Amino acid sequence: AATYETLLVETKGAVTVITLNRPKALNALNSTVMAEMVAAMAAFEADASQGCAIVTGSGEKAFAAGADIKEMAEMPSAQFFAQDFFADWTSKVVKATRKPWIAAVNGFALGGGCEVAMMADFIIASETARFGQPEVTLGVLPGMGGSQRLTRAVGKAKAMDLCLTGRMMGAEEAERAGLVARVVPAAALMDEAMKAAEKIASLPPLAIKANKEAVNLAFETTLDTGLVMERRLFQVLTATRDKEEGMAAFVEKRAGVWKGE
Numbered sequence: 001a002a003t004y005e006t007l008l009v010e011t012k013g014a015v016t017v018i019t020l021n022r023p024k025a026l027n028a029l030n031s032t033v034m035a036e037m038v039a040a041m042a043a044f045e046a047d048a049s050q051g052c053a054i055v056t057g058s059g060e061k062a063f064a065a066g067a068d069i070k071e072m073a074e075m076p077s078a079q080f081f082a083q084d085f086f087a088d089w090t091s092k093v094v095k096a097t098r099k100p101w102i103a104a105v106n107g108f109a110l111g112g113g114c115e116v117a118m119m120a121d122f123i124i125a126s127e128t129a130r131f132g133q134p135e136v137t138l139g140v141l142p143g144m145g146g147s148q149r150l151t152r153a154v155g156k157a158k159a160m161d162l163c164l165t166g167r168m169m170g171a172e173e174a175e176r177a178g179l180v181a182r183v184v185p186a187a188a189l190m191d192e193a194m195k196a197a198e199k200i201a202s203l204p205p206l207a208i209k210a211n212k213e214a215v216n217l218a219f220e221t222t223l224d225t226g227l228v229m230e231r232r233l234f235q236v237l238t239a240t241r242d243k244e245e246g247m248a249a250f251v252e253k254r255a256g257v258w259k260g261e
């Protein structure tokens with residue numbers, strides 16, 4: 001497997017675990033992290049033996065405390081625009097990844113950290129997780145999707161509250177608000193995330209991809225178009241071997257064996 005400067009990447013069976021690994025900077029997301037995440041996610045996507053990924057932070061304290069403020073403080077303004085800084089997170093990490101990935105959030109998920117968690121297909125949070133978009137306190141605003149993905153996840157009231165005050169919200173509040181799928185004790189976080197990822201990786205891969213695509217469409221299009229697309233994906237899946245196998249296995253009261261065809 002490739003080695004990285006700012007990430008630890010391990011494969012455990014069919015699950016790829018990607019750990020943001022700059023603990024001294026609370027896993028702050030600099031340009032190297034961004035480039036390495038693009039590479040690590042592309043490798044996960046391309047590896048047919050891998051069915052689901054988990055992204056987490058090293059250490060107990062943080063998932064990621066944001067984009068790297070020290071790097072941004074030094075960067076000339078024109079360079080942010082010239083490079084379309086932060087764009088790769090959406091185009092190359094989110095959109096290019098059709099397989100599912102889970103954010104396992106331990107500790108601070110602030111600014112870009114909250115935004116990376118929201119890029120995942122869902123978030124499993126430790127009881128100690130804290131989410132926020134404190135960019136306003138730095139004289140800026142979220143730059144990796146916080147104003148858009150957070151608002152879609154929790155609605156205007158709480159998104160405004162977090163973006164305008166910069167306050168943090170705990171795991172329970174985040175779950176109540178619909179940002180987080182599950183909250184678990186800190187010691188159980190990786191076990192719970194692994195169980196979920198292994199379950200996903202054990203299911204028919206084409207159906208997994210179609211389910212992910214369909215749910216994401218709900219954020220991109222009208223209800224009518226989304227419903228048409230959902231039916232088309234359903235109809236496409238009926239032509240797969242895995243659909244034949246899945247339905248036969250149900251009728252025969254046995255476990256399915258998937259081909260990804």
Ligand code: CAA
Nearest residue numbers: 024025026028065066067068069070111112134142143144
């Ligand atoms: N960038 C760079 N370094 C960071 C960092 C960040 N986002 N967050 C923390 N660090 C560094 C600190 O500078 C410190 O380094 P030194 O030991 O060299 O001083 C180290 O990590 C430990 O942090 P603290 O000493 O601050 O730890 P703490 O427990 O006192 O506080 C914290 C924790 C409340 C999370 C605090 O670190 C903090 O407020 N961090 C910044 C949070 C933030 O503003 N994030 C938004 C960044 S902007 C952004 O993300 C833009 C975007 O939308 C894409």
